[in-house]
Amino acid sequence: MLYIKPSRVPRVKQNWLVLITLFCFINNPLRAQEKGIDSILMSFDEYSSSYREVAYCHLNKSTFIVGEMLGFSGYIFDKDLKIPSKMTKNLYCVITDKNDQVVKQKLVKVDNGYVNNIFIIDSTFTSGNYMFKAYTNWMRNFDEPNAFVESFKVIDPNIDGTVKNMLTENILDVQFLPEGGHFIDQVKTNVGVIIKDTKGYGVSDVTGTVYDSDEKPITTFRTNSLGIGKFMLYPELGKKYLVRITHFNKPFEYVIDDFKSKGISINVNNSLRNLVVQLNTNERTLEDINGKEFKLTIHNGSQVNGIPVIFYQTSLVKAFERAELYTGINIITLFDENNKPILERMIFNYENLKIATTGPPSFTTEKDSMQIRIPVNHFTSDMADDYNLSISVLPEKTESYKRHHNIISHTYLQPYVRSYIENAQYYFTDIDSKKKYDLDKLLMTQGWSSYNWTDIFNNNVSDRHVFEDGIVLKANKNGKDQKDFIVFPLQLSDGLTVNLEEGQNSFVVPKLYPLENETLNIGALNKKGKAKKPDIYSQFFPSKLPDYPFETHALPTKRMSIFEALQNNELIANSIKDTQVLDEVVVKADIKKAKIEKLKNDAFYRVDVFDDAKRRMNLTFANYINGYVLQYQASEYLGQLFISRRNPSFTRDSIGGGPAIYLDDMLMTDTNYFYAFYMNNVDYIAINPNGFGEGFLGSRGVIKIYTSLDYIVKNQQNPFEKYKFPLAFSEEKKFYVPKYNNYNSDFFIEYGVIDWLPSCKLDKEGYLNFTIHNPGNNNLKLFIEGATENGDLVSEIKTLITNEN
Numbered sequence: 001m002l003y004i005k006p007s008r009v010p011r012v013k014q015n016w017l018v019l020i021t022l023f024c025f026i027n028n029p030l031r032a033q034e035k036g037i038d039s040i041l042m043s044f045d046e047y048s049s050s051y052r053e054v055a056y057c058h059l060n061k062s063t064f065i066v067g068e069m070l071g072f073s074g075y076i077f078d079k080d081l082k083i084p085s086k087m088t089k090n091l092y093c094v095i096t097d098k099n100d101q102v103v104k105q106k107l108v109k110v111d112n113g114y115v116n117n118i119f120i121i122d123s124t125f126t127s128g129n130y131m132f133k134a135y136t137n138w139m140r141n142f143d144e145p146n147a148f149v150e151s152f153k154v155i156d157p158n159i160d161g162t163v164k165n166m167l168t169e170n171i172l173d174v175q176f177l178p179e180g181g182h183f184i185d186q187v188k189t190n191v192g193v194i195i196k197d198t199k200g201y202g203v204s205d206v207t208g209t210v211y212d213s214d215e216k217p218i219t220t221f222r223t224n225s226l227g228i229g230k231f232m233l234y235p236e237l238g239k240k241y242l243v244r245i246t247h248f249n250k251p252f253e254y255v256i257d258d259f260k261s262k263g264i265s266i267n268v269n270n271s272l273r274n275l276v277v278q279l280n281t282n283e284r285t286l287e288d289i290n291g292k293e294f295k296l297t298i299h300n301g302s303q304v305n306g307i308p309v310i311f312y313q314t315s316l317v318k319a320f321e322r323a324e325l326y327t328g329i330n331i332i333t334l335f336d337e338n339n340k341p342i343l344e345r346m347i348f349n350y351e352n353l354k355i356a357t358t359g360p361p362s363f364t365t366e367k368d369s370m371q372i373r374i375p376v377n378h379f380t381s382d383m384a385d386d387y388n389l390s391i392s393v394l395p396e397k398t399e400s401y402k403r404h405h406n407i408i409s410h411t412y413l414q415p416y417v418r419s420y421i422e423n424a425q426y427y428f429t430d431i432d433s434k435k436k437y438d439l440d441k442l443l444m445t446q447g448w449s450s451y452n453w454t455d456i457f458n459n460n461v462s463d464r465h466v467f468e469d470g471i472v473l474k475a476n477k478n479g480k481d482q483k484d485f486i487v488f489p490l491q492l493s494d495g496l497t498v499n500l501e502e503g504q505n506s507f508v509v510p511k512l513y514p515l516e517n518e519t520l521n522i523g524a525l526n527k528k529g530k531a532k533k534p535d536i537y538s539q540f541f542p543s544k545l546p547d548y549p550f551e552t553h554a555l556p557t558k559r560m561s562i563f564e565a566l567q568n569n570e571l572i573a574n575s576i577k578d579t580q581v582l583d584e585v586v587v588k589a590d591i592k593k594a595k596i597e598k599l600k601n602d603a604f605y606r607v608d609v610f611d612d613a614k615r616r617m618n619l620t621f622a623n624y625i626n627g628y629v630l631q632y633q634a635s636e637y638l639g640q641l642f643i644s645r646r647n648p649s650f651t652r653d654s655i656g657g658g659p660a661i662y663l664d665d666m667l668m669t670d671t672n673y674f675y676a677f678y679m680n681n682v683d684y685i686a687i688n689p690n691g692f693g694e695g696f697l698g699s700r701g702v703i704k705i706y707t708s709l710d711y712i713v714k715n716q717q718n719p720f721e722k723y724k725f726p727l728a729f730s731e732e733k734k735f736y737v738p739k740y741n742n743y744n745s746d747f748f749i750e751y752g753v754i755d756w757l758p759s760c761k762l763d764k765e766g767y768l769n770f771t772i773h774n775p776g777n778n779n780l781k782l783f784i785e786g787a788t789e790n791g792d793l794v795s796e797i798k799t800l801i802t803n804e805n
Contacts, residue, residue: 035339037295037306044297044304047456050141050463052079052302053088055134055148056410058785060392060735060756062557063153063400064121070152071735071756073116073390074108074134075787077411079146080302082328082354083791084113084388088136089513090468091115092545096131103130105545106730109470109492109513113787114388116758118733127156129556135548140465144301144450146415147548150405153557155751170248171198172206176256177445178233180266180343183259185237187280190267191256192445193221193229195245200555202227202422208245210256215242226422228441235259262288263342264334270347270440275325277332277345279309279316286314295335300326301416301451309334327352329416331449341453346416346443348427350436355408355428356792358768358784361800368775370802372768374784379766387762389786389794393755393772396779396799400751402557406795407785417446420553428795465546471725472541473509473520479535484639486531486676488521488720489663489707490514492729495673497525499639514728523720529620529636529676531719543726604692609684621677621705624685631689631701632658641675645700659701660694667697678719683708743776754780777803 053076060071072093076085094105103124108115135147172195179190195203206223210231218241221229233241233256241256262285269276277296281289289311296318297306303326309316325347332345359375376387394401405414409424427439454460470493475485477500485507489495492513500507514520520538523531608628619627625634625643634643643658661668668674683706691698735756740748755772763769774780782798 035337036293037297037308040295040297040335040339041304041306043457043459044299047459047461048299048302048304050461051087051138052142052144052146053077053085053136053139054079054146054411054415055091055136055139056405056407057093057132057134057148057150058390058392058407058783059132059150059152059403061152061394061400061753062150062402063155063751064125065738065751066121066123066125066154066156066158068121068738068753069735069756070119070121070132071116071392071758072118072132072134073388073758073785074110074114074148075388075407075785076110076113076136077787077791079415081791082411082793084787084789085110086112087467087469088113088138089470090136090542092133092135092137092548093117093119094133094545094548095119096133098129100131107545107727109729112789114759116390116732117730118735121154125154125156127154127159129153131552131554133548133552136468137465137542137546138467140546140549141462143452143455143460143550144415145418145550145552147550147552148410149420149552149554150403151554151556169198170250172196172203172245172247172252173198173200174243174245174252174254175445176243176254177447178265179268179444180264180345181447182263182265182343183233183235183256184263184265184280184282185235185259185261185284186282187263187265188232188234188267189265190444191231191233192441193223193231194445195223195227195229200422203247206245206247208243211242211244213239213241224438224441226426226438226442228438228445230441230444237261264289266332266334266343266345268332268345268347268440268444272322274322275320275330275347277318277320279311279318279334281311281314283314286311289337292337294337295339297333297335298325298330299333299451300329300331322349322351325349325351328412329449331416331451333453339457344448346446346449348413348436348439348443350431353408353412354790354792356788356794358794358796358798361782361798363800363802365774365777365802368773368777369771370774371771372782372800374768374782374798376762376766376768379762381764381766383766383788384762384764386789387760387786387794388788389760389768389784391755391757391760391768391770391785392783393753393757394781394783395749395752395754396781396801397749398751398781401781401783404555407787408793408795411793416449416451417443418448418450419446420555422555425795429797468542470511470513471727473512473723474506474539474541475509475522475534475536476506476539477534477536479524482524482535484525485534485536486523486525486720488523488681489666490518490520491664494666494668495663497639497673497675512725514725515731516728518728519722519724521720521722525676529639531676531678533719533721536721538723540726545727602688602693604688604690605686606688607684607686610679610682615680615682617679619679621674621679624679629687629689629703631687634658636675639675640672643671657700659689659691659703660697662702662704664706665704680719681707737773743778748776749778754778760786774802779803 056075058073064070074091076088078085088110091108091110095103097103104119108117129151132150139146175194177192183189195206197203204223204225208221209217210219212218219231221231223229237259243254245252264279264281267278294309295306296309297304327349330347330349333341334343336342357377359377361372361374363370363372404423406425408428413424414421427435483500485498487496487509498507522534524534525531622634622636625632632643633646686704688702691701694702737753737755740752757770760768779802780800784796786794
């Protein structure tokens, strides 16, 4: 059985334990106590106690044509629990070129672990490989690959009129990696083989033969589809072993002769029933370590178990039941008697992976539109709001979706290994025994995990990069006579009033979520409650996108197809950005008009649309109530607003209080916000004095205020100062599907886009329902990724045959 780590002991109790240890074991060195298994477990417990999160982004493609949009859906997870992170609000998304220079960047707002947005692949890009990175400021505290990093390719038709296969030189990078890290004299060892080309991709189906020093063949191997193979070797000091392979009729020869005279090797058998760990050494080493206490630990990045092990023979075997292992990654480390880590091996436990699946899709067609319906398996009625799913819809034979990761591989695997894993999603798509075996071969070649034991023992965890929740304003006042301020609301943030006490010279406003081109408007209130421009110095945190301080790597995207269609200008959409801006203005205008008409048509509401003349009257909210709303009266006193009915009804107003007040559709629970609230930025007001149709909240009536800064900006009569945010959140933008000349060309079939659905929800019956435009009646491939509130992950590829021909 594994030794379970003790729960963390409070520091005051730890001090008592030290005193007890000193008195009870005065004749033993304290250092001996520090070398036990407990010290390793406690060090890891302390190091891993800080909250960690990992990022994953679902990109709609991996190869883009200049003029297209890159759509992405971001998922942020609690690294330990594998559930959406509720804490993260700020996510930085950065695109860099081959020289690691920033090409585009965004700050996006995360809600309940999810966000979606777009990047326009415009003239800023040229043909080549680019890197997409997504990370939070908090991730910068940990030297672990918790950020999302993925490569994508851009094709510029002005440069690449013809796209063709890139020839790769017949040069191989071959590595022979002993299980556990070292070849030990006369210790039988599993040897992992990795064979890569000059681009860093695995070379498949390469066979090799291993020869001893007498040129006698002793074993053979063959690489799998990802260039990984395996063989057994019994090395002897002073001898050399030759490995010969042939690739495209070119012979290659390698020598294995780096053997240690002493050491310990590991052999892991990760079977379906249990995990067997065999530690092997030679007689020369056994003389040094016989009877000494070594330690064997297993951790998953957040939890750790361990047992002491003592060598009395050259082979030591420990078996662990499957139930004793963690779901996902398990990192096995052997420590010597001085707690020095001497070897490490990672294994993966597929048991209890939280993977959700969907059923076979169905569809109906009407002209060139398709209504698609996909059931979710094991659905219950309370799960409808638990799912966040994103779907990339591409032609069935697409070559533009060659991504290395899916949401499962990047959550359960990539953060725990040092190197970037080629085609990691392979190990988590249609999982079977072969893929489990292939993943074990991969992990055997990885050596040490992404967790550094020197950092663990020294508890090298930084906390200088704070956990961000929006933008923070720090305002320092310059004028002595100003102590009351009003901070106007933003589209995603409430406004508030600030009252400084005697001697206070600054104030802080947290959790601001400015959108791009929004300004923060602040006014100073005089003794009469009238706003004027403040005399303050403002600072915003964060003020720029932070760099990700750790080295990041991702394999470049392969170029597969041969075609010459690009020179015929297959892609029509060349001005997506201009089209989008125009559409947004029209949409916003239509929404405003529709909202006013809806309220006017509501028999319970009276709508008062403000014009410039009414705005120039410089009315406060209290003035407006007293002059224009017959049902209520209002008064202001010492920073407070009092509003009540002129003729109260005993049944309706027996519990007191005024109407429910909404500002831009947000219920304002503190009516004092409207103290000295000037109406010169009001667009229109809707009044429902009886509150009919508004439920309990409307029992004393409802007043809805809708604002617009257009009048103030136009007349430049600002009773406030405008402060520009140096860094703002990117507004969620609509994804536009490119238009093509030919929907049956090789170009469209291999590189075209049919649709991108970044935020899909289930209906109450447990179905995904969405409509797409399929003008070429193409067969489709759906790439579905997502997560549920309790951490079930979805990653599937569905094919829809719409055209049997």
